[in-house]
Amino acid sequence: MxxxxxxxxxxxxxxxxxxATLGDEKKISExxxxxxxxxxxxxxMNGALVSSVSQRENMEKEFNQHSGHVKTYFTLNGQHKVKIDGDTASGISFSQLKMIREVEGKDILSEYSVKYEDEYINHNGKWLIKNRIGHFIMIEVRELAN
Incomplete structure (x- = not known):
């Protein structure tokens, strides 16, 4: 190597x-x-396509709409394997994502085990995500006991 x-x-x-960090902080434009x-x-989610969006401006609208319903995000990243081919690369990463939403006055915690499949491109010296597929493999939803 x-x-x-x-x-x-x-x-x-x-x-x-x-x-993960910017998403947790709800810095959607960043x-x-x-x-x-x-x-x-x-x-x-559980093998079924639940969302498909293209173009950054469309994705920003969806992310802003989604984050408006979430009180708190918390993400832990795990493994990240990549294959590099010049100015392109592909990768797989794993994350644990938690979200707290308020439903009928109660805090509801949703926990997701996610596998991301990404394609990256180096544009003017900066790596960017060109394509992303999120597989939400395990999902648990429960009321938080505060």
Whole structure:
């Protein structure tokens, strides 16, 4: 493995961590800066396609709408494997995502175990996500006891 490949792997890991951190902070416009303008993003829950969006401005609208219903996000990132091919790369990452929403005056916690399949592109020296598929594999929803 070359030093250049190690550098790229670190940059891609940072991209994934920035997505989680900025998303948790609801900095949606900054999250959008991590994607190409022609991004595609698909979400599967229990194997069924539940969302498919393309173009960064459409995705920003959806993310803003979703975050408006969430009181708190909390994300932990796990493994991240990438294959680098020049100015493109592909990767798989795993995350634990928690969301708290208020429903009928009660805090509801949703926990998701997510596998992301990504395609990345280096644009003007900056790595961006071009395509993302989120597989929400395990989902648990319960009322929080505060």
């Amino acid at each position: 070359t030093l250049e490949n190690l550098k790229v792997k670190e940059e891609l890991r940072s991209l994934i961590d920035d997505y 999250v959008m800066d991590l994607f190409t303008p022609d991004v595609t993003y698909k979400v599967y």
